Amino acid sequence: MTQQGHSHRHYDESMLSVEEALERILSFISVLEPEEKPLLDAIGQVLAEDAVSQYDIPPLDNSAMDGYAIQADSAKGASEETPATLRVIGSVAAGALPKDTVTPGTAVRIMTGAPIPEGADAVVPFEDTDEIERRNSGDRLSEIGIQFEVQKGADIRPAGEDVRKGQLVLEKGVVLRPSEIGVLASLGYREVKVVRRPVIAILATGDELLEPGDEYGAGKIYNSNNYSVASSVLRYGGVPNLLGIARDNLDSMNAKLREGLAADMLITSAGVSKGDYDMVKDVLAQHGKIDFWSVRMRPAKPLAFGVLNAPDGRQVPHLGLPGNPVSAMVAFEQFGRAAIHKMMGKNNLNKPTIKAVLDDPIYNNDGRRVFARAIITKENGTYHARLTGHQSSNLLTSMARANGLAICPEDLPMKDVGEVVDVQMLDWPEDVF
Numbered sequence: 042m043t044q045q046g047h048s049h050r051h052y053d054e055s056m057l058s059v060e061e062a063l064e065r066i067l068s069f070i071s072v073l074e075p076e077e078k079p080l081l082d083a084i085g086q087v088l089a090e091d092a093v094s095q096y097d098i099p100p101l102d103n104s105a106m107d108g109y110a111i112q113a114d115s116a117k118g119a120s121e122e123t124p125a126t127l128r129v130i131g132s133v134a135a136g137a138l139p140k141d142t143v144t145p146g147t148a149v150r151i152m153t154g155a156p157i158p159e160g161a162d163a164v165v166p167f168e169d170t171d172e173i174e175r176r177n178s179g180d181r182l183s184e185i186g187i188q189f190e191v192q193k194g195a196d197i198r199p200a201g202e203d204v205r206k207g208q209l210v211l212e213k214g215v216v217l218r219p220s221e222i223g224v225l226a227s228l229g230y231r232e233v234k235v236v237r238r239p240v241i242a243i244l245a246t247g248d249e250l251l252e253p254g255d256e257y258g259a260g261k262i263y264n265s266n267n268y269s270v271a272s273s274v275l276r277y278g279g280v281p282n283l284l285g286i287a288r289d290n291l292d293s294m295n296a297k298l299r300e301g302l303a304a305d306m307l308i309t310s311a312g313v314s315k316g317d318y319d320m321v322k323d324v325l326a327q328h329g330k331i332d333f334w335s336v337r338m339r340p341a342k343p344l345a346f347g348v349l350n351a352p353d354g355r356q357v358p359h360l361g362l363p364g365n366p367v368s369a370m371v372a373f374e375q376f377g378r379a380a381i382h383k384m385m386g387k388n389n390l391n392k393p394t395i396k397a398v399l400d401d402p403i404y405n406n407d408g409r410r411v412f413a414r415a416i417i418t419k420e421n422g423t424y425h426a427r428l429t430g431h432q433s434s435n436l437l438t439s440m441a442r443a444n445g446l447a448i449c450p451e452d453l454p455m456k457d458v459g460e461v462v463d464v465q466m467l468d469w470p471e472d473v474f
């Protein structure tokens with residue numbers, strides 16, 4: 042412990058800031074290789090190729106309305122009382138190519154999306170003609186009355202208005218949302234090259250753990266970490282591979298770790314707090330290199346990170362989360378999520394963060410960054426944060442009540458009621474900016 046000149050509190054200088062820990066972790070994480078996927082299956086993944094259009098979209102000048110393609114000059118002086126009567130020489134539907142040429146005094150009946158016939162320079166929607174009256178009186182529509190003047194180019198959508206042939210439409214690195222999936226479909230893509238999703242092996246450790254479904258035993262607890270972590274992995278785009286539970290002995294740990302080497306990353310929980318970790322350290326030393334860190338945060342101060350050597354020569358990053366269920370989830374949000382997003386090729390690794398007014402104080406008694414479980418509501422356009430109650434890191438139901446993590450910075454002794462704090466929104470998967 043070192044006395045800090047600028048602070049009346051104490052903290053261990055060997056502690057890493059959240060940012061330092063994250064930076065070290067990310068320096069061992071690389072973007073995964075691309076894969077070809079059916080378009081629909083690629084939602085949420087990152088485009089691994091530039092998408093260049095082979096075509097103009099729309100391919101031809103076409104009609105924005107159902108109506109009549111004419112020469113604007115043919116409707117000069119037209120009004121409802123004195124419509125311009127034009128001879129209808131044909132019709133054209135969407136997907137067809139027009140055969141007729143529009144000349145002064147003629148019109149071609151046209152549907153939305155149909156190409157503009159040669160000679161025409163405007164479209165008059167049905168509503169601006171006397172078509173209904175003519176129909177009602179049994180007219181075969183060999184002629185049509187245009188009831189308004191029209192500007193050249195009216196209701197014509199130009200070829201290439203959306204996309205030009207040869208244009209770079211979506212750049213490599215873009216995250217595919219429904220609109221990008223639609224754009225790729227409009228370019229004719231059936232499959233698309235995207236960065237593949239990381240497989241994350243997930244391992245719990247502890248002699249006290251039962252699997253959900255096992256018969257309840259005195260003194261035992263159900264393994265919740267594997268399930269909260271695996272569902273977080275799913276939510277953020279990874280593919281979880283649950284390895285179950287390693288017992289607190291060398292053989293069990295060794296066997297499970299070997300299984301984990303097939304993944305892109307291994308996430309374990311527990312066994313990183315003082316007194317516990319010597320065994321884990323010994324085991325991991327046989328497979329690679331591991332560091333135990335103290336991170337300047339609450340909860341989730343103890344954290345392990347290392348690199349394991351897979352038999353195929355790959356280096357598999359290993360993130361060791363603390364065992365307490367809230368600590369495991371909060372540490373996953375800070376470090377695991379960013380690692381997954383980096384592997385997926387995403388550029389924005391930040392957790393979505395808003396400003397909120399505190400309705401409860403957050404205390405910080407030992408100079409760590411406090412992530413307080415909070416319930417965020419919007420009142421009269423302002424976000425408010427109240428805490429879920431007791432902030433002990435074993436209370437998993439308090440995490441279930443929270444929709445945000447309200448932050449008290451490490452260098453402040455408290456954030457009081459009425460003060461504005463940053464809040465990481467737990468249910469907002471992407472930062473909007």
Ligand code: AMP
Pocket residue numbers: 245246247249250262263264265266267310311312313314317363364365366
């Ligand atoms: P440890 O780091 O092994 O000392 O564990 C810290 C605390 O977290 C202990 O109370 C453990 O029982 C608890 N814990 C560890 N692993 C899990 C798990 N997978 N699910 C729920 N609680 C756990």
Ligand code: MG
Pocket residue numbers: 246247248311312317364
């Ligand atoms: Mg344990």
